[in-house]
Amino acid sequence: MAATDKALAGLRQMIASGELGPRAKFPPEPELCDHLGVSRSSLREAVRSLAALGVIESRHGSGTYVSALDPASIISRFSLSVELIPLEGVLELLEVRRVLESHATAAAAARQDPELAIKLGEILDRLESTTDATEIHFLDAEFHGAICSAGGNSTVTALTGVIRGRGGHYRIFEPGADFNAIKQTSDRGHRAILSAIATRDPAAAATAASAHIAQTELWLRALRPEPQPDLP
Amino acid sequence: MAATDKALAGLRQMIASGELGPRAKFPPEPELCDHLGVSRSSLREAVRSLAALGVIESRHGSGTYVSALDPASIISRFSLSVELIPLEGVLELLEVRRVLESHATAAAAARQDPELAIKLGEILDRLESTTDATEIHFLDAEFHGAICSAGGNSTVTALTGVIRGRGGHYRIFEPGADFNAIKQTSDRGHRAILSAIATRDPAAAATAASAHIAQTELWLRALRPEPQPDLP
DNA sequence: GACCGTAATTGGTCTGAGGACTTACGCTTC
DNA sequence: GAAGCGTAAGTCCTCAGACCAATTACGGTC
Numbered sequence: 001m002a003a004t005d006k007a008l009a010g011l012r013q014m015i016a017s018g019e020l021g022p023r024a025k026f027p028p029e030p031e032l033c034d035h036l037g038v039s040r041s042s043l044r045e046a047v048r049s050l051a052a053l054g055v056i057e058s059r060h061g062s063g064t065y066v067s068a069l070d071p072a073s074i075i076s077r078f079s080l081s082v083e084l085i086p087l088e089g090v091l092e093l094l095e096v097r098r099v100l101e102s103h104a105t106a107a108a109a110a111r112q113d114p115e116l117a118i119k120l121g122e123i124l125d126r127l128e129s130t131t132d133a134t135e136i137h138f139l140d141a142e143f144h145g146a147i148c149s150a151g152g153n154s155t156v157t158a159l160t161g162v163i164r165g166r167g168g169h170y171r172i173f174e175p176g177a178d179f180n181a182i183k184q185t186s187d188r189g190h191r192a193i194l195s196a197i198a199t200r201d202p203a204a205a206a207t208a209a210s211a212h213i214a215q216t217e218l219w220l221r222a223l224r225p226e227p228q229p230d231l232p
Numbered sequence: 233m234a235a236t237d238k239a240l241a242g243l244r245q246m247i248a249s250g251e252l253g254p255r256a257k258f259p260p261e262p263e264l265c266d267h268l269g270v271s272r273s274s275l276r277e278a279v280r281s282l283a284a285l286g287v288i289e290s291r292h293g294s295g296t297y298v299s300a301l302d303p304a305s306i307i308s309r310f311s312l313s314v315e316l317i318p319l320e321g322v323l324e325l326l327e328v329r330r331v332l333e334s335h336a337t338a339a340a341a342a343r344q345d346p347e348l349a350i351k352l353g354e355i356l357d358r359l360e361s362t363t364d365a366t367e368i369h370f371l372d373a374e375f376h377g378a379i380c381s382a383g384g385n386s387t388v389t390a391l392t393g394v395i396r397g398r399g400g401h402y403r404i405f406e407p408g409a410d411f412n413a414i415k416q417t418s419d420r421g422h423r424a425i426l427s428a429i430a431t432r433d434p435a436a437a438a439t440a441a442s443a444h445i446a447q448t449e450l451w452l453r454a455l456r457p458e459p460q461p462d463l464p
Numbered sequence: 465g466a467c468c469g470t471a472a473t474t475g476g477t478c479t480g481a482g483g484a485c486t487t488a489c490g491c492t493t494c
Numbered sequence: 495g496a497a498g499c500g501t502a503a504g505t506c507c508t509c510a511g512a513c514c515a516a517t518t519a520c521g522g523t524c
Contacts, residue, residue, distance in 0.1 A: 061517030293485030
C-alpha cells in the first residue's frame with residue numbers, strides 16, 4: 001500500500017473508530033508519522049486530502065483537528081469541485097436542486113412563520129429594483145437560501161446553495177437582448193413562490209419553486225457558450 | 233497568500249479558464265512549480281487537495297490530469313467524508329435521499345421499461361431468501377441503484393448511493409430481537425416499490441419509495457448506539 | 465490578580481536526493 | 495514489413511533535514 005494511502009487510511013480509521021470525535025485534536029505531526037509509519041511529506045499530503053473534504057482542519061501553530069463533521073459544512077466543500085463542472089453536468093445538478101428546493105420550499109410554507117414572508121418580501125423589493133448582475137445574483141441567493149433554511153434541513157440548504165453557486169457563473173442576467181424579458185419572468189417566479197409561502201400552501205409552494213428552477217434550466221440550455229467562472 | 237493556497241488557486245484557474253479541459257494533462261511538476269512560484273511540496277499538497285475532490289488525477293509515472301469532471305464521479309468522492317459523519321448528521325442526509333430517490337423512483341416508473349421490473353423482481357427474490365447482513369446490504373444497494381439509474385440522472389444515482397452507503401454502516405439487519413420484523417417490513421416495502429414500477433404508476437412509486445426510506449429513518453432513530461464503520 | 469514578554473510547541477515551506485512506475489523508442493527477430 | 499522485446503527517458507512518489515511562522519503556555523512584573 002502506498003505511503004500516502006496508508007496515512008490516509010490511518011487517519012480515517014482514527015476518526016471512524018471513535019478514537020477521535022468531532023473537534024478532537026490529533027497528535028503532533030512527528031508523532032503521527034511515527035504511529036502511521038510514513039514520512040512527514042506523505043502524512044501532510046494525506047492531511048491535505050482530508051482537509052479538502054472538510055473532515056480535518058489544520059491550524060498553523062496550534063494543531064490538527066477533526067472538523068465538526070456536520071453534513072452542511074462538509075457539503076459546502078463541494079463548491080470547490082462543483083464550480084469546475086462543465087455545463088452539461090450543471091444541468092444534471094440543477095435537476096437535483098429543483099427536486100430538493102421544491103421540497104424545502106414546501107416545508108417552509110408549512111412552517112407558518114409570518115416573519116419569513118416579511119423578510120422574503122423585503123428581499124424581493126430590493127431584487128426587483130436593481131439591474132446589477134452581481135446584486136441580482138446575491139439577492140437571489142439570499143431569497144432561496146432563506147427559504148431553504150426555513151425548510152429546516154441544513155444539508156438541503158448547503159447542497160442547493162452549492163448548486164446555485166455554480167449556475168450563477170453563467171451570466172444569465174448580463175444586460176443583453178433578452179435581459180428585460182428574463183428578469184421579469186424571474187421576478188414573477190419569485191413572487192409566485194412568496195405568495196404560496198405567505199398563504200401557507202405547501203403544494204403551491206413546491207410547484208412554484210419547481211417551475212422557477214425549471215425555467216432556469218431552460219435558460220441555461222439556451223445559452224451554451226463557454227463557462228468562464230471567476231475564481232478567487 | 234499561503235504557498236499551498238496559491239498553488240491551489242493557480243491549478244483551479246487553469247481548469248476554470250478553459251486552458252485545460254476534462255482529461256487534459258498538466259505540465260510536469262517542476263514546470264508547474266516554476267509557473268506557480270511554489271515549491272514541489274506545496275504544489276503536491278495542492279494537487280492532493282484537488283485529487284481528493286475528484287477534480288485531478290495523478291498517475292504514477294505518467295502525469296497529472298484533469299478528471300472527466302462529470303458530476304457523478306465527483307459526488308462519489310463524497311463517500312470518503314460522508315462515511316465519517318455521526319448519526320445525527322446521517323438523519324439529515326437520509327431526508328435528502330428520501331426526496332431524491334422518491335423522485336428517481338417515480339421517473340423510473342414513468343419510463344415503462346419492462347426489463348427493469350423483471351430485473352428488480354430477480355433481485356428481490358434473492359433478497360427475500362437471505363438473512364446474511366452483508367448480502368442484504370449488497371442486494372438492497374443493487375435494487376435501489378438500479379431504480380435510480382433507470383431514473384436517468386446519474387448525479388441523483390451517485391448522491392443517493394453515497395448516502396445509502398453511509399446508512400449501511402449501521403447494522404440494522406444484524407440478527408437480533410427485531411430482526412425478523414424489520415426484515416419483513418423491509419421486504420414488503422421493496423415489493424410495494426416494484427409493484428408501482430411494474431404497473432407504471434409514478435405517483436405510487438414515489439409514495440412507496442418515500443415510505444420505505446422514511447421507515448429506515450425511523451429504525452436509525454431507534455438505534456442510537458455508536459457507529460462503527462469498517463474502513464478499507 | 466492582571467498584564468506582558470519570552471520560550472516552547474506546532475504546522476508551513478523549501479531544498480535535495482533517490483526510488484518506482486509508465487511510456488516511447490530503437491533493436492531484434494520472424 | 496510487422497510483431498515482440500529490452501532499454502532509456504520521463505514523471506510521479508517517498509524520504510530526510512533544515513528553517514520559517516503562528517499559536518500557545520509559562521513565568522515575571524506591576
